[in-house]
Amino acid sequence: MADSGNAPKPSSSVKLVLLGEAAVGKSSLVLRFVNNDFQENKEPTIGAAFLTQKCNLPTRTIKFEIWDTAGQERFASLAPMYYRNAQAALVVYDLTKPTSLIKAKHWVAELQRQASPGIVIALVGNKLDLTNDGAGSGGEGEGAGADGEGDARKVTTEEAKTYAEEEGLLFFETSAKTGYNVTEVFTAIANAIPETSLKTARGTGASHAAARSEEQRVNLNGARDPNAKEGCAC
Amino acid sequence: MESLSDTFWDVVISGTGLQQSLLALALSRSNKKILHIDKNDYYGHHEAALSLQEAESWVAAVQAHAKPGYSHASVTKPEGTTGLSFPRAYSLALAPQFIHARSALLQQLVSSGAYRQVEFVAVGSFFIFKPPQDASQKPTLARIPSTREDVFATTDIPAKAKRGLMKFLKFVLDYENSPQTELWQPDANIPLTEFLSKQFKMDNQLQTYITTLSLSLDGKITTKDGLTVIHRHLTSMGMYGPGFAAIYPKWGGLSEIAQVSCRAGAVGGAVYMLGNGVKTVDDYTSPIELRLHSGDIIKTRAFVEESDSIGVIGRPETTRLVAIIGSDLKALFETTIEGAPVPAVAIVAFPAGSISTADGKASEYPVYLSVHSSDTGECPKGQCVCYLTTLTPQESGPQDHLLTQALDSFLLSVSDDQVPQCLYKLSYTRSGGSDGDGERLFTIHFSLKPVTLSFDDSALENVRKAWKIVMCDEIMRDEAVDKDYMKFTDRQNAAEDDET
Numbered sequence: 263m264a265d266s267g268n269a270p271k272p273s274s275s276v277k278l279v280l281l282g283e284a285a286v287g288k289s290s291l292v293l294r295f296v297n298n299d300f301q302e303n304k305e306p307t308i309g310a311a312f313l314t315q316k317c318n319l320p321t322r323t324i325k326f327e328i329w330d331t332a333g334q335e336r337f338a339s340l341a342p343m344y345y346r347n348a349q350a351a352l353v354v355y356d357l358t359k360p361t362s363l364i365k366a367k368h369w370v371a372e373l374q375r376q377a378s379p380g381i382v383i384a385l386v387g388n389k390l391d392l393t394n395d396g397a398g399s400g401g402e403g404e405g406a407g408a409d410g411e412g413d414a415r416k417v418t419t420e421e422a423k424t425y426a427e428e429e430g431l432l433f434f435e436t437s438a439k440t441g442y443n444v445t446e447v448f449t450a451i452a453n454a455i456p457e458t459s460l461k462t463a464r465g466t467g468a469s470h471a472a473a474r475s476e477e478q479r480v481n482l483n484g485a486r487d488p489n490a491k492e493g494c495a496c
Numbered sequence: 497m498e499s500l501s502d503t504f505w506d507v508v509i510s511g512t513g514l515q516q517s518l519l520a521l522a523l524s525r526s527n528k529k530i531l532h533i534d535k536n537d538y539y540g541h542h543e544a545a546l547s548l549q550e551a552e553s554w555v556a557a558v559q560a561h562a563k564p565g566y567s568h569a570s571v572t573k574p575e576g577t578t579g580l581s582f583p584r585a586y587s588l589a590l591a592p593q594f595i596h597a598r599s600a601l602l603q604q605l606v607s608s609g610a611y612r613q614v615e616f617v618a619v620g621s622f623f624i625f626k627p628p629q630d631a632s633q634k635p636t637l638a639r640i641p642s643t644r645e646d647v648f649a650t651t652d653i654p655a656k657a658k659r660g661l662m663k664f665l666k667f668v669l670d671y672e673n674s675p676q677t678e679l680w681q682p683d684a685n686i687p688l689t690e691f692l693s694k695q696f697k698m699d700n701q702l703q704t705y706i707t708t709l710s711l712s713l714d715g716k717i718t719t720k721d722g723l724t725v726i727h728r729h730l731t732s733m734g735m736y737g738p739g740f741a742a743i744y745p746k747w748g749g750l751s752e753i754a755q756v757s758c759r760a761g762a763v764g765g766a767v768y769m770l771g772n773g774v775k776t777v778d779d780y781t782s783p784i785e786l787r788l789h790s791g792d793i794i795k796t797r798a799f800v801e802e803s804d805s806i807g808v809i810g811r812p813e814t815t816r817l818v819a820i821i822g823s824d825l826k827a828l829f830e831t832t833i834e835g836a837p838v839p840a841v842a843i844v845a846f847p848a849g850s851i852s853t854a855d856g857k858a859s860e861y862p863v864y865l866s867v868h869s870s871d872t873g874e875c876p877k878g879q880c881v882c883y884l885t886t887l888t889p890q891e892s893g894p895q896d897h898l899l900t901q902a903l904d905s906f907l908l909s910v911s912d913d914q915v916p917q918c919l920y921k922l923s924y925t926r927s928g929g930s931d932g933d934g935e936r937l938f939t940i941h942f943s944l945k946p947v948t949l950s951f952d953d954s955a956l957e958n959v960r961k962a963w964k965i966v967m968c969d970e971i972m973r974d975e976a977v978d979k980d981y982m983k984f985t986d987r988q989n990a991a992e993d994d995e996t
Contacts (some may be wrong), residue, residue, distance in 0.1 A: 312613060312763070312987075332762040339768040341539050343755040346587075346747060347873065376584070480616040480736050480743045480837060482606050 273316075273323040276455060279344055280330050281373070282354035283365040287388040290438035291354060292328050295448055300439050317452045324452040326350075345377040350384070350451045355422075357387035357435060358414040363422060370429055382454045384432035384447055387422055389414075391437040500767075500792045505529045507966045508786060508794060510774045511802030513541035514591070515933075515942040515959050517754035519800060520761030521608055522963045522982055526970075530766035531794065532758065535773025539755045541802060542944055543591040545748025545874070548583035551922055558924060565944045568815075568894045569924035579822040580919045581876045588818050588922060589749040589874065592866055592883045594619045594742040594841055595951045596728050597735035602743075604956065604982040605753070613756045615747070617871050618740040620829060620839025624708060625846040625906065635909040637844060639832075640705045642741070643733060646832070657702055664696050664706070669730055671723050680719055688712075688722035708845040708862070711949045713814070713887050715848050715862045739836030742950060746840075747873040750951070763987070774801065779939045798938040798966050811928030814947040817884040817899040818923070821907070823916035825880050829869050840871035843949075846902050854897040861887040863902045864949055879919070882906070885947060894925045933958035940965055 280288045293299050296315045317324045329348070334340045345351075353369045355362040366385060373383055393415040419435060426433035432450050436443040506528035509516050517539075520532050538544055542565070546554055551571065558569035573580065595601055605611040623637040641647040647661050670676055683691045692698040692706055707715055709729055710722040717725070732741040745752040762768050778785040779799060786794040828842040846863040853859060863886040870877045884899045900921075907916050929946040931954065940962040945955060960981060970977045 312759075332759060333765070334759070334762045334768050336767065337769040337772075339770040341755045341759065343539070343747070343752065343759075480618055480740075482602060482611045482616065482736060 271318075271321065271323050273325060275325045275327055276350055276452070277327045277329065277348045278350040278352060278451070279348045279377075280328060280352050280354070281335070281366075281369040282352075283356070283359075283362040284335070286354045286356040286359070286362050287438045288352075288354045289330055291352070291386065291388060291436065291444060291447075292330060294438045294441055294444045296328070298441065300441070315448070317448055319449075319452055324455070326448065326452075345373065348377055348381060349455055350382045351377065352384050352386055352447065352451070353431075354386045354388050355417070356389050357417045357422070358389055358392050360416050363387075363417050363425075367425070370431065374429075380456065382432070382451055383429075384434065384451050385422065385426045385429075386433075386447055387417060387419075387435040388438055390435045390442055391439045500531065500788075500794055503529055503531075504783065505531050505794060505796035507531075507798040507800060508533070508774075508784075508796040509800040510534070511541050511800075511942070512536075512539045512754055512758055512770075513802060513942065514543045514750050514754050514757075515955055515962075516541075516800060516802065517757035517761070518604070518956070518959045519962050519966075520766060521610055521757035522959065523966060524608075524760045524764030524766070525984055526967060527765070528966065530761065530764075531769070531796070532761055532766050533769045533772050533774070533788070535771070535789065537771040539758055539770070540590070540748075540751040541754075543589075543750040543754050545587040545589045545751035548580075548586050548588070548920065551586075551588055555922065555924070565927045565929070567925045567927075568896075569922070572921045572923075574918055574921070577822065577917050577919050579879070579917070580820065581879075585876045586820065586881070586920075587748040587751075587874045588881065589751060589883070591750045592744075592868070593750060593948060593951045594744045594866070596742045597732035597740075598728055599951055600953045600956055601753075601951055607983045608760070609984055609986055610753075610756050610760055613759070614745050614752055615873075616736075616743040617746050617840035618737070618837045619742040619744055619841040619843070620740060621832060621842050622708060623828070623842065623844045624704060625844055625850055625902075625909065627850050627905070634911070635905050637828075637906075637909050640708060642709060642729065653702070657699065660696050660698055661702055661705075664692070664698070665730065667696075668723060668726050671727055680723060684720040685718050688717050688719050689715075691719040691722075704845075704847045708847070711864070713861065713864070713885070713947065713949070714812070737835075737837060739831060739833035740839060742841075744841045744868075744872060746871075777801070777939070779936070782938075784938060798940070800940045800942065800962060803941050803943040811930075811946065812890060813888040813894075813928055814926050815886055815888050815895040815899060816924055816926060816947075817882075817896065817903065817921060819882040819884070819903055819918050820875055820920040821880040821882055821916050822878070822919050823880065824869060824878050825867060825910055825916065827910060828867055829871075838871065840869045842867045844906060846905075851898065851901050851905060853892075853895070853901075859886070859898055860889045863899065865902065865906055866949070885949065888925060894923070896923050899923065933961075935961065935965060938965060 280292060282288050290300060292313055296313050313328045315326050317326060329344060331340060351373050353366045355366040370383060373381060394413040423433050432454060434443050434447045436447060438444060507530055509520060509532045512534040523530060534541065538550060555569040555571050557563050558566045622640040624640060626636045626638055628635050638652050641650045644662060644665065647658055667676055671680060679695060680691065688710060689703045689707060692703050710717045710725045729741050736743065758768065772788050772790045774786050775789050776787045783795045783797055784799045786796065786799065788794060829839050831838055844865040848860060848862050849858040851859050863884060866883045868874050868881045870879060874881045882903060884902055886895050886899060888895055903918065926947060929944040933943055934941045963981065964971060967977065
């Protein structure tokens with residue numbers, strides 16, 4: 263999934279924003295995707311709130327720039343910057359917690375109001391490992407809930423799927439803990455991003471190849487020795 | 497979640513303007529308990545970038561006297577024009593300053609790693625507006641040559657004058673050293689134009705070229721200050737790539753830097769709240785006690801306030817006009833050197849006297865126009881955003897008319913068969929501001945800064961001072977802490993595989 267380092271394919275950056283109620287596993291999903299790692303009892307997000315990961319498709323490489331909310335959702339103080347020019351959004355809910363789906367619907371509405379019109383939105387029900395189906399681990403989680411039998415599912419696949427179809431969202435149920443369906447989410451998003459938006463949404467948007475948009479960016483890492491006396495004027 | 501009042505904060509930062517936000521960035525690895533609030537429901541305060549919707553509420557707030565420092569705000573949509581896109585397709589910057597490549601701000605963004613979340617575009621050519629010789633002609637724009645190759649290639653300047661200009665460029669590059677210092681130091685405090693005419697025998701046209709590069713809003717910059725700015729311009733040239741001396745943050749200028757800095761603050765654990773300001777402050781106690789508009793009473797060791805003080809008496813106000821143009825004005829954004837990125841910003845200067853006010857008087861101050869292409873992300877493709885700035889002469893009102901005049905003349909000068917249309921105008925007046933930030937024990941105070949065309953590094957020093965006040969215990973324990981200001985190692989995963 264990650265870099266395979268083959269012959270260069272056209273590569274584009276895609277800004278992806280991550281939304282959802284606290285403790286639904288947003289950061290865990292990303293951590294699984296980026297590091298193939300999972301931390302039990304992860305602290306609320308501070309730290310790695312900006313991550314990148316490449317996704318290799320047959321014809322192109324997508325570099326996801328993943329923007330985690332960094333706890334800014336706490337007082338509804340996310341920056342407009344956060345949505346602006348995002349080409350993809352991952353809206354996460356906890357399928358053991360119905361209120362988190364309601365919150366997810368709020369985020370979808372907010373994105374439809376605030377984000378770029380062409381944004382690709384994926385609705386993701388996380389913590390599938392706490393239910394009896396899928397995920398392959400059969401509800402080993404300690405938080406498996408009071409329902410006995412280890413099935414803590416409170417949101418049916420049907421309900422969320424129907425909603426996602428109505429709103430034109432990609433839909434997945436995942437487990438960040440087992441890794442089930444996680445890369446599939448990101449691959450599906452990468453595939454759903456129209457080629458045209460890759461050319462235009464970032465950088466120049468000229469009718470040339472996507473590569474050109476990268477050229478347009480001024481790279482601050484490429485600075486010459488800051489103490490150099492001569493700029494270029496002579 | 498624990499309530500705001502239950503926490504004893506190390507610092508409460510009020511306002512998300514650039515200085516406050518940079519402070520949040522500087523403190524983002526300090527493990528301090530930080531509450532960062534803004535009474536507005538958007539980030540950036542004086543440096544904000546607004547959608548058209550937000551711009552309209554902003555204008556309404558200025559009209560209701562709720563935005564100290566601003567007045568005479570209005571929005572107009574010229575009748576009979578079409579092509580304005582939906583409001584969110586625009587991002588109008590209240591602070592459209594570009595940043596010289598040598599600015600310490602960029603060094604700090606790099607050393608802190610924050611630059612990775614900002615996209616920069618290049619600032620391209622500087623032009624001078626030339627009024628027509630007679631009424632039957634169109635006004636024109638002349639590109640200012642600012643490198644030797646440029647001077648050599650230009651056809652606008654006669655050969656003899658070229659030699660003078662070459663000589664001057666060479667002089668400026670080494671102006672801080674002897675023997676150059678002997679030439680200018682005696683004249684350090686006279687107007688730069690006088691110095692240019694005296695020492696380099698420059699005519700009016702060349703003087704105008706040079707003062708334009710000095711970006712002086714009143715056109716009366718001193719020799720010393722002028723040489724400093726031009727030196728910065730020339731030595732910035734080529735630093736981040738061929739053909740440009742300055743860059744501009746995409747999607748709304750300094751607003752973007754403020755937001756990225758706040759985000760870094762949030763990543764570091766600071767708590768962010770918009771739409772909640774400080775109502776009252778009691779900083780004669782320790783800890784400082786604040787009452788917020790939300791009713792929360794907050795205790796904090798240090799407090800950073802934004803000052804809405806109106807500025808220094810006697811310092812001229814600036815009038816600004818922001819216009820959305822229904823054309824991409826492509827000719828302004830051509831690269832002049834091979835391998836240079838396509839610039840997204842062009843600067844046009846209207847020298848004092850080159851246009852007239854409503855009552856027929858020649859303009860007293862220069863007018864500066866920054867044209868931003870859609871590559872800045874501030875407008876849709878096929879359009880441009882123009883930011884016009886001029887000082888308001890004492891005893892005269894806002895210069896809306898003069899700026900409209902400048903805009904119209906500019907559009908005429910870049911027209912082919914059709915004059916590009918103006919689709920939307922936002923105009924306002926901003927107070928002169930004040931350079932002075934201040935502090936009293938643990939209260940730090942950032943003031944509204946004077947308008948400048950390029951980012952002024954002096955704002956950074958006070959951010960650092962504020963940081964020292966908040967970090968005083970740590971610095972007292974270990975002086976080395978001070979040296980690591982804004983120097984952060986990457987957080988895990990943050991930036992692998994970058995720049996490949």
